[in-house]
Amino acid sequence: MALNLLPYPPCTLSSPPQSYSSSSATSSVPFTRYASPSNSLLFTLTATRPLPFRTNHARRHLTPLSASLSTFDSPSTSGSHGKKKLLLEVKDLTAVIAESGKEILKGVNLSVYEGEVHAVMGKNGSGKSTFAKVLVGHPDYEVTGGSVVFKGENLLEMEAEERSLAGLFMSFQSPIEIPGVSNIDFLNMAYNARRRKLNLPELGPIEFYAYIFPKLDLVNMKTDFLNRNVNEGFSGGERKRNEILQLAVLGADLSILDEIDSGLDVDALRDVAKAVNSLLTTQNSVLMITHYQRLIEFIKPAYIHIMEDGKIVKTGDISIAKILEKGGFKAIS
Amino acid sequence: MAALAFTPHIHRPPTPSPSTPRIPKPIARHKTERRVSVQTSASLQTSFSDPFVLQLAEALEDSLPSSSSSSSVSLPLQNLRDNSSETLLSTPWPSRKDEPFRYTDTSFIKSSQVQPVSHPPQSLSISSDTQFPNFVIADGFAVNSVSDLSGLPNEVFVGNLLDISSESILKRVSEFVSKGSEGDLFWSINGIGAPDLTVVYVPAGCIVENPIHLRYFSIEGGEEGSSKLPISNPRVFVFVEKGGEIGIIEEFLGGDGNKSYWANAVLEVVVEEGGKVRHSYIQKQSFSAAHIKWTSVRQESNSTYELVEVSTGGRLSRHNLHITQLGPDTVTELSTFHLAVSDQTQDLHSKLVLDHPRGYSRQLHKCIVSHSLGQAVFDGNIKVNRYAQQTDAGQLTRSLLLEPRATVNVKPNLQIIADDVKCSHGAAISDLEETQLFYFRARGIDAETARKALVLSFGAEVIQQLPYPSVRKEIETHFKELLEPAIKASS
């Protein structure tokens, strides 16, 4: 009788033992907990220090950097800040990797005035990207000391989105893909976030399209990139162009460009550099991170900083880049 | 005669004593020789039959007007009923001890008053919000009066088995109906309870431009919170001959309110050589409903079967998807998306068997659970057998849990017996990706807006694959509406 006892219906879907599949056959996956991140939507725009100067950045946002009229007069020869306003002031900034507590930034000092172009160079792993990401509030890092003042405000107390709305932009060294979100929707959302902050009506998709269309030419991008998902399947060069397109659409007082030249062919490099130049005005500033002389020749920074092991160890003018190109990092240390 | 109430807690007798053999009352009145022999030879086995299952089977048989006069039942349907009752005798109601139901609790069905719906709805007002030729099945009954088949080529047949006038079509269909299936108890319950068989027939070489939209409505239902659970058993057979092509949109809808009912549907698909079926399956049942669905597909050589599924409804929703590649160079693409925004279970059990050279398959399963009592279950089996050389099989599942205690149980598994194959495979359970969220915030978009966009995009990857813009749009809106409160609450 026991022979006929069938504990299961005959057609159960049990896995035969010979399955030598991959990591698979996890019969269950433990609960995963969703932790809501702190999500303060309040703009903490109250200045924590007395404003050293008055900016009218609200007006500037109304006219995001226009694509035309790039009469950027390079201050590269002067080297003196004159009466220009201080835009970014970084003092003794130290930061660790949030997860491991490992210190990457070990006391960075840097000041950027309005209208200036700065470059940061340095060996792989010296902390350039980390510095850039810490400035824009990347959650992978934790600031452990020092201060950062941007347009008179304590940048370190602001949420990442507030930093962006305040006029800080960083183009990522490796922009990530966002599957399922189209490029134009993404840009529209970002642009509308700025409009909201300025108490302006948001733009619908059609109005926005009209606004963005002329900007495509600037970065030499085809219209169909707008309908593709953000960076999905984009080549390395296309991703960089897309970052610059975002900059052109949103505008910024300080643009941090992390290796916009890497992975670009010669023509693309010229396009991107041209686009950046055309976005420059006498008021906004650029902090570019690069390994190459080429971009420096195109964009002509007034100052070049050398970063080493989480610190800026040397600052000079464009001639540093030439020395670097010839003799490598040991030639300047 | 129909409305039979079941006692809530019937258990399978653990060890039946030999002295009290429980021989169930014969299910069918039109006993056949075979039936009798099964009963005698398997008397031991039948003595373990599940009383609940037997009562259900009886009630289903009683509810069918045709079972008393077998003359009005066509042969394929009769065979289906006979086979189903036979299987049913030895199949108990599933428990969590059975592997296929390990994470899927069906006990609420068992503790409800299951009542077969014995007649089509008296009145049916259906908005015709579809631009496609469509066929309405309400409570398991085809309703020709509200269906609209204009726009289909003449040689294509969509309708009930009973209405097939062409001998040759009937003959061809009979060859295939419920042959070689490996269904479970629910498959058999449907086989007994289906009032008729709806057939979609596409003759050889016929490429049908418009998809056929099958709209399944559940009209009968208990009020929210009641234990009434009317069951309906729609059954559809899609038969695409050599080189034929058609799109099938299956849409399951509840009536007004959160009624409780049980839709127990079966779809069988046969795609002959070089044929193609694009299947869109949309499940929007009431949150009090049980929805158990079988999709069984047999694909001959060179054929293509593409499925895009979006399931959002049901208190319990289970999709059993079995696909067999019966010849070489066969393509199978499955994209499924399950959403659990309430106290509900969304379950996909899929099985794909590749038995022949140069098969190609892609499977993407995604689910979002945004309720602390919500659950998603995925058991995805892909079997690449010895002769399936140069097969390219990929399987990926991703789950997004938006609430503490939201649960997902996934078991993707690729069994590879052939050696010259290319298979990829992966499973990920995640919160929203921190790096993606940051990308938005770095561009000034607040975390809440970013989160919403990311959650929507997670489902969009599957929804975007629905081949018809109108259907896609409707589902996108539905998805957004369902998620709106969840996104707010979780941020």
Ligand SMILES: Nc1ncnc2c1ncn2[C@@H]1O[C@H](COP(=O)(O)OP(=O)(O)OP(=O)(O)O)[C@@H](O)[C@H]1O
């Ligand atoms: N999130 C992180 N997790 C672990 N290590 C990190 C992380 N971010 C940075 N690091 C480490 O910190 C160091 C500095 O990295 P960073 O990306 O800032 O260098 P970099 O100067 O930009 O280099 P490159 O020129 O190659 O871009 C490296 O050793 C890197 O591995």
Ligand SMILES: [Mg+2]
């Ligand atoms: Mg770097």
